Amino acid sequence: MFKYAIDHSLFISLLETGDAESLFNLIDRNRSHIGEWLKFPNVTLKVEDSRNFIEMVRMRYARNEGYWLGIWLEEKLIGSIGFLFFDFDNKKTEIGYWIDKEYEGHGLISKTIKVLIEYAFKDLGLNKIEIGMAVQNLRSRAIPEKLGFKHEGTIRDYEYINGKYLDRMIYGLKANEWKAK
Numbered sequence: 533m534f535k536y537a538i539d540h541s542l543f544i545s546l547l548e549t550g551d552a553e554s555l556f557n558l559i560d561r562n563r564s565h566i567g568e569w570l571k572f573p574n575v576t577l578k579v580e581d582s583r584n585f586i587e588m589v590r591m592r593y594a595r596n597e598g599y600w601l602g603i604w605l606e607e608k609l610i611g612s613i614g615f616l617f618f619d620f621d622n623k624k625t626e627i628g629y630w631i632d633k634e635y636e637g638h639g640l641i642s643k644t645i646k647v648l649i650e651y652a653f654k655d656l657g658l659n660k661i662e663i664g665m666a667v668q669n670l671r672s673r674a675i676p677e678k679l680g681f682k683h684e685g686t687i688r689d690y691e692y693i694n695g696k697y698l699d700r701m702i703y704g705l706k707a708n709e710w711k712a713k
Contacts, residue, residue, distance in 0.1 A: 534546040534593070534601070538643050538644055538647055541605055541606045542603070542604070542605050542640060543604050544601040544602065544613065544647070545601060545602055545604065546589070546599065546601055546602075547589060547590075547600065547612075548590075549583060549586055549590075551602060551609065552579050552580075552583035552586055553579050553582070555585075555602070555609060556576065556579045558610070559572070559573055559576045559582065560576075561632065562633055565633045566630050568693075568694065569698070570630060570693070571691070571693055574693075574694075585600075596618060597617065597618060598616050598617040598618050599614050600612050600614030600628075603631065603641075603644055610635045610640070611631030611635065611640070611641070613627065613628070613629040613641070614627070615627060615652070616628050620658075622659075623658045624658055624662065625652055625656075625658055625661055626661070626662040626663065626664065627645060627649075627661055627662075627663050628663075628664075629644070629672075629675075637671075641675055642675055642678060645663075648661075649679070649705065649710060653710055659707050660704055660706050661704070662702055662703065662705075663675070663676045663703045663704075664687075664700050664701065664702045665700065665701060666691070666698040666699065666700060667686060667698070667700070668698065673701060676705070681703035681704060681705040682703060683703055684702045684704045685701075686699050686700065686701050686702070687699065687700045687702065
């Protein structure tokens with residue numbers, strides 16, 4: 533199965549059905565934290581919801597439509613990252629991510645995104661990667677900014693979460709910009 537070592541203790545891998553309980557517990561521990569910015573914590577209410585998500589992700593992986601991976605630190609699931617879609621006609625994708633509050637600020641998401649960037653540009657031959665997040669999510673915004681993504685625009689009232697509308701910032705990185713770094 534797909535597994536990639538980022539360093540001696542950090543790796544990403546395709547989630548397996550047996551990871552459903554760990555994924556659910558991780559979401560449950562971080563429900564209010566990640567639920568401030570993302571909808572899925574509000575609909576992941578039991579282990580079966582995580583199991584269904586994993587099965588859907590594995591089907592999307594098999595069809596090469598995009599997928600989510602677990603982020604593991606020393607064999608402990610600490611977050612998730614993935615390609616939300618693949619648009620091979622336009623040679624682009626979007627990366628999404630979230631991590632356990634306990635592991636924020638250690639550069640783990642940035643390290644992991646770098647691996648996905650290399651894979652998207654070199655192995656998949658894509659030209660552009662986008663990352664989007666709520667304007668108010670300053671920690672998440674810092675990641676694409678640090679990695680050289682350009683702010684391309686803001687979509688007003690993009691999502692309605694927890695009784696309020698959130699504007700969404702879109703960042704983009706083109707293959708030639710990444711190679712020039």
